[in-house]
Amino acid sequence: MSGPGPVGPGAGGAPALRIESLGVTVPGPVGPVRVVEDVSLRVAPGETLGLVGESGSGKTMTALAVMGLLPREARRVGTIELGGTRLDTATERDLERIRGRRLAIVFQGSLGVLNPVMRVGDQVAEAIRVGGVTSAAARAARVRDLLDLVGIPDPARWAHRYPHELSGGMRQRVAIAMAIANEPDVLIADEATTALDVTVQAQVLDVLRRIQARTATAILFISHDLGVVAGAAQRVAVMYAGRIVEDGPVDELFAAPHHPYTAGLLAALPRLDGQRPVRARLGAIPGQPARAGQAPAGCPFHPRCAVAKIPDPCATRRPEPAMAGDGRLVACHRAVEIAAGTLDPGPETGGEPGSMAAPLPARSAPRGPDGEAPLLTVEGLVTTFPVRTGRRRRPAGRIEAVAGVDLHLHRGEALGVVGESGCGKSTLARSVLRLVEPDRGRVLLGGRDVRAAGRVELRRLRQRAQIVFQDPDASLNPRMSVGTIVAEPLRIHGRWDRDGPARVRDLLQRVGLDASALHRYPHELSGGQRQRVAIARALAVGPDLLVLDEPVTALDTSVQAGVLNLLADLQATLGLAYLLIAHDLAVVRHTCDRVAVMFLGRIVETGPVGEVFDRPAHPYTQALRSAVPIPDPPVERARRRIILHGDPPSPLDPPSGCRFRTRCWRADDRCATEVPALADRGGGHPVACHHPGPGPEG
């Protein structure tokens, strides 16, 4: 790059990390592929730079290039400087001396980073030894300090445990302890909180913040999650197809994105704080993220851009990064107009094929409890799994994954079930369809008892309720063509006739795929397209109820919005009822009418989404809500977070009484003895808590 480097808060003084014109090339099936191109970044001491992008944008390759840990066959160009030390020209031996001391990284999966046969304390001690602490006693003391610093209770005890004995959140905190053992100048966090539950993520982010305040570490915070970045970073760089498309201070960038891609990402996000009109259409960016190296000519974003001037200049010339006021760098031919406010960079929120038009078509209000009988009624549902332990895999009792759940769902209504991993929400979804056999309780679908149904009856009921799974990669048979996949339910139910092919085509069109998809195979489609195929399959037999098990979790942000819009359209036009299982509260708030919050197999709070999310009465809902990052930096900074201490209780041995009491700040003796019933306790919606009330963060 020949232009000026990014100028911003990070530009003053000597940066802790300076990347100039970094390029990375890896060999591909048809010649070398440029996965990182012309990337320039600066991070000042004590600053956090958020590096945002979707899968395949080159974020991780950038991080690995800085660490000098690129795959052997990769080629690198450009300058990388760590506080005056050139890393790109350093020898491997020099790098070994720098890594772990002045430069450290935390990866996404912490299980792979920790050695399974070594006690965690010893592993942290090894990281300290690298820094030159030679006395064993000094090391042991430092290990305890570090574990304490990252928020591990009783460090002396946990230091003697092995990695598999720690929860995912604790392991990630140990990985952070190892990374900061020698107080590095620069810490790279590569999706370090992505695999964690939101309450644990809040803990880990809190740890990073405290460490930074203490040691003035520069943090390169890599994430796909704009919400997390909004709260964690002072500056943000957005990557697309291996290039930086926008780089600027977090507040300005979020408030007025200058690059159409940034604007698109922000418009695509559902929000938990109700800052978006109810049931508004999300701004889906059309198309698929361009993979680095396969970017089209000109601006890599132009095929998906709402404001591209085609062909010239957007489809012909690469836009160079240029200053666009308020310390911002934008690589867009139309940045000047956008910065001046004469051009709105946001994506059109117009209609999609298969739907009518924007905004969302009005839909008949779901019938309330006093109307007709609910489509789905669940009463006292209990589903357990045997637990085997020890070398001989002896049954050692049963886990109650679903421990007595009541819920109901009316025709045309959308009910969201939220909770963290292991709370039993997916088991609940599967139990409703009898994909797992419940132990006790009743499930009524359209008045028919699902649990009592025989083979034939069950098959008939399964035409009325269908399921869409999280990972379209796993939920489509790789050896069947799309046409065969969508037709299969019709064949199973003996409804395949002369109109079959036309019906399949119609279904594909409904989910926004064109007929050319018929003869394709899942591996030829993108993630979003695959999920649309899965939805078409679920719709084939004309169900009344769709169970959606994390339907957008595996998708990139820009693609996720399109699928959420599709779900909303389908619900409006077909009058479907949804049982939406999600860990993402914002998705539920956006898509659902009502929500049920689950904790360890039980529903702790339920009601209309607005009420539950705006006025939560259960401490767990309050903690959950406060932990969800909101993609709005000033709002995010102003929020008071409830940090839950310790780890979630084991479902094998749930606490007596209220299951949340071990992490609850309101718990008293009564909570330990008496199970709170789910009932309206004056808050307007049912809560299972002995001490409901407004949360500490208001």
Place this chain on the structure above:
Amino acid sequence: MTGAVLPASPAGAPGPEAVASPWRLAARRFARHRPAVVAAVVLVLLALACVAAPWIAPHPPNRQDLLLGPVPPNRQHWLGTDELGRDQLSRLLHAGRISLQIGLAVGVLSTAFGTAVGAVAGYAGRVADQVLMRITDLFLVLPAIAVLAIALKRFGRSQLVIVVVLAALFWMYVARVVRAEVLALREKEFVEAARAAGASGVRIVVRHLLPNVVGVVAVNATLAVALAIITESTLSFLGFGVQPPATSWGVMLADAEGYVGTGQAYLLYGPGAAILLTVLCVNFIGDGLRAALDPRAGLR
């Protein structure tokens, strides 16, 4: 236009030939595996020669020429003759029919049976799995040669008996591999999706599970073929091979055994080379199939 719409296929409508089905991709990958392609060609030529033996063999396989006696390879008899004056090349081609038949039949039979057992055990789970797998273990610990010998004594040494007994001794390997694959596949969401759509167990096994295990099954089938040909020759060596006048490569090898180190050692070369070549080819083809049918392999 949204991302959901697939780009129009370049150059007109996508005819069926434009479809990159997993099978087509597999064929393309196999074609790129040089040793496998060469092996397949060699094996096909060998098999054709054996099948056409009655027409192309230079002499009737069992015509004796006691006056001629054993002669080393020459222009008249490319592989020489044995002490009865029988033309070795003609015998080799005819014997190949039987050896290859046995190999192929055992391969198909043991693979089919093993796949069925493995699929049922893996999908049904619980008691069926336990029972089937214990039976499999039982077969695995049987001393194969002893069982074969006893069975052949009891039922006679017909080709059919040999095939059935060999298949009964080889199906366990396929069954175990298929069971493991099915156990893993059963947890995949596409199987759950099929169940949610109301599919029957049979449909799930036939339509969803089996097409996804062809890779390992095909590879194991080739191994079974090679193993069958080798075991058949071992049996012949021990005197339990096919009965005269029919002959197999193993029987020919056994007949020539006494000549090691004598002037008639050339009798070993023909059948030995035939067995070696066949087994090698089959193994190479197995390698090629493994690479071609691995879903994780590159797509194009």
